[in-house]
């Protein structure tokens with residue numbers, strides 16, 4: 001009989017073998033590279049232990065569900081939450097209820113069950129479990145060069161025509177604007193970012209607690225991606241940050257604005273951070289900047305700064321268990337702060 005149990009270090013080989021079978025060997029190698037950081041070194045792990053479940057059958061591992069625990073702030077009141085990641089069941093054992101058992105174990109064990117970028121199989125599974133419907137996280141793009149508006153599915157001559165036609169819009173959107181406050185690159189988040197979080201936490205009806213310990217783990221220490229971080233400073237205080245990286249994609253170079261924080265009332269501060277990222281993206285030769293942002297206020301400022309909303313948002317799943325929330329909590333997500341940096345979407 002298969003049984004669900006917490007992960008133990010001696011399960012590692014079985015988990016890796018299952019990962020290879022379900023996701024392929026390249027994805028398995030990439031996961032092995034991240035695993036220790038992603039699951040063992042998370043500063044929010046309860047009792048310091050990875051919050052990962054496996055399905056055992058004899059000595060074999062036939063299912064797995066990992067999580068990334070976080071402190072989740074609901075308007076400043078904190079509960080424990082965990083992003084669900086790397087759900088997998090051995091191919092010959094799928095569609096027999098094991099995945100649902102794993103998801104239910106996670107849901108029962110956490111104050112908030114959180115998911116982002118769901119797959120074709122996990123999305124109907126969450127629906128079956130009556131997870132609340134929540135809006136997906138909108139994506140935004142800021143074109144910087146005429147190559148920014150290429151569509152991967154279209155042939156190059158058509159793309160050239162689109163580029164030529166949209167060039168005037170790109171030129172207006174990509175205008176260089178001067179910086180109005182101090183932004184500086186940093187290599188680590190110091191304690192002043194704890195103060196920033198304490199000041200702004202209650203602005204967001206839902207957001208992962210972005211304190212220094214979390215930010216250093218998430219954006220400074222990962223072994224698989226290298227981020228740049230810029231801090232917004234005023235009078236020695238940290239008033240915001242932006243986390244970004246540049247990447248080469250098939251149709252051009254892109255700067256990903258992965259995460260950011262500022263007071264939602266500090267329009268100038270956030271605009272200043274955006275301008276810093278613009279300058280960095282230009283210097284790196286990027287054709288565009290891409291970002292995902294749930295918060296309406298931040299998105300409004302981004303639109304004023306030359307960003308356009310994209311067609312494909314990031315699917316989001318949220319179920320609050322630790323405290324009661326009214327049904328309308330899930331309906332209006334305009335004050336939630338969720339970005340590509342949440343969970344393990346940026347790999």
Ligand SMILES: CC(C)(COP(=O)(O)OP(=O)(O)OC[C@H]1O[C@@H](n2cnc3c(N)ncnc32)[C@H](O)[C@@H]1OP(=O)(O)O)[C@@H](O)C(=O)NCCC(=O)NCCS
Pocket residue numbers: 022085086087088089090093094095096097098099100101117118119120121122124125126128
């Ligand atoms: C996602 C996964 C772990 C689910 O495990 P499972 O044991 O097959 O799931 P269950 O048998 O408990 O299925 C429960 C429900 O999930 C949904 N579901 C599961 N697999 C599905 C699929 N391939 N397509 C559509 N819906 C699916 C269905 O609603 C299903 O209920 P039903 O069988 O009554 O229709 C498994 O399909 C898997 O390993 N998929 C490949 C890897 C993957 O995509 N992981 C998710 C990454 S976010």
